[in-house]
Amino acid sequence: MDSAPLPRPGAASRAPFGRRRCEVASNRDSGGYRVVSLVDREGPEPEPGQFYMLAAATGWGARDGRAFLPRAISVAETMPAAGGGIRLDFLLDAVGPGTGRLCDLEAGEGVWIVGPLGNAFASPREVAPGAAGAVLVGGGVGGAPLALQRKRFAERGIAHRVLLGFRDRAHTGGLDLFCGSSGALCPEVRLATEDGSQGVQGRVTDLLLPILAGDDAASGVIYTCGPPAMLEAIRALCAEHGVSCELALESPMACGFGACFGCAVPKPGGGFLRLCIDGPVLRGDAVEEVSHAYA
Numbered sequence: 193m194d195s196a197p198l199p200r201p202g203a204a205s206r207a208p209f210g211r212r213r214c215e216v217a218s219n220r221d222s223g224g225y226r227v228v229s230l231v232d233r234e235g236p237e238p239e240p241g242q243f244y245m246l247a248a249a250t251g252w253g254a255r256d257g258r259a260f261l262p263r264a265i266s267v268a269e270t271m272p273a274a275g276g277g278i279r280l281d282f283l284l285d286a287v288g289p290g291t292g293r294l295c296d297l298e299a300g301e302g303v304w305i306v307g308p309l310g311n312a313f314a315s316p317r318e319v320a321p322g323a324a325g326a327v328l329v330g331g332g333v334g335g336a337p338l339a340l341q342r343k344r345f346a347e348r349g350i351a352h353r354v355l356l357g358f359r360d361r362a363h364t365g366g367l368d369l370f371c372g373s374s375g376a377l378c379p380e381v382r383l384a385t386e387d388g389s390q391g392v393q394g395r396v397t398d399l400l401l402p403i404l405a406g407d408d409a410a411s412g413v414i415y416t417c418g419p420p421a422m423l424e425a426i427r428a429l430c431a432e433h434g435v436s437c438e439l440a441l442e443s444p445m446a447c448g449f450g451a452c453f454g455c456a457v458p459k460p461g462g463g464f465l466r467l468c469i470d471g472p473v474l475r476g477d478a479v480e481e482v483s484h485a486y487a
């Protein structure tokens with residue numbers, strides 16, 4: 193393995209100069225998605241919003257022998273690993289060959305990781321000085337970084353609510369990441385499904401709107417991750433109601449640490465930012481329109 197030193201624990205937004213091999217501890221179903229757990233014996237603890245570049249140690253390439261690039265995946269859960277190090281959980285949606293291979297990983301297989309990468313969500317007071325709490329709004333696999341953020345808020349006693357949107361009951365992947373140790377859904381979580389089969393019928397923005405329209409809306413910060421159309425709707429609603437928000441965004445990434453410019457997206461007013469090092473978390477007012485730039 194590459195032997196250059198790793199950064200000190202907790203150092204956000206710096207790429208560790210060391211690709212390291214981890215072992216798969218488990219791979220389980222989560223409502224149509226997979227949760228793959230790796231054991232990282234050497235790396236620092238990641239912050240919510242950060243991501244890793246993952247590549248299976250074997251079978252990582254096309255049938256013609258061409259190797260895949262690593263794939264960017266947000267960390268959804270962390271905990272101390274038995275025998276030392278950190279267990280890292282990733283919520284995976286198999287949308288193509290790379291995520292498909294990662295979803296098929298079996299316990300004991302090797303995975304090359306680089307990370308934690310990118311910046312993390314800020315605390316509510318860092319985003320808006322008067323903010324007392326937070327609302328986390330997730331859609332689909334976008335629930336992953338919010339699950340870790342919810343856990344940190346609970347540990348630090350920061351008031352929060354969670355709004356999650358899914359297509360229907362059969363597609364609620366990642367919902368178990370928002371359950372307590374008893375297996376019951378955390379009481380602060382509210383659900384919306386498009387067909388009404390679980391929670392309120394409608395979109396997650398239908399749950400958010402009454403909160404944004406409330407008298408105390410500006411005392412909270414909205415944290416969100418999900419499909420570009422959902423993020424754009426939330427960005428625009430927050431701007432309209434004068435509420436601060438942070439968006440965890442995606443763009444195709446080749447390196448993950450600032451070297452290739454593959455993830456460059458336009459900045460309002462001109463210029464570009466590299467989403468892997470300037471993001472993936474951006475303030476709502478740093479983004480002109482999500483759907484065009486980040487789809």
Ligand SMILES: Cc1cc2nc3c(=O)[nH]c(=O)nc-3n(C[C@H](O)[C@H](O)[C@H](O)COP(=O)(O)OP(=O)(O)OC[C@H]3O[C@@H](n4cnc5c(N)ncnc54)[C@H](O)[C@@H]3O)c2cc1C
Binds near residue numbers: 266287288290444
């Ligand atoms: C910071 C970050 C965090 C991410 N976190 C997660 C996560 O927690 N779980 C998860 O399942 N996925 C996550 N993704 C998305 C994941 O990286 C892509 O789905 C993956 O790279 C697709 O690779 P593939 O070979 O499976 O499919 P490909 O064949 O590469 O792509 C399949 C389809 O997905 C589209 N696509 C590919 N990459 C992206 C991307 N980055 N954003 C949007 N669309 C894309 C392609 O245009 C194509 O339509 C994240 C991406 C980023 C940038």
Ligand code: FES
Binds near residue numbers: 446449450466469
């Ligand atoms: S992914 Fe290479 S610069 Fe961002």
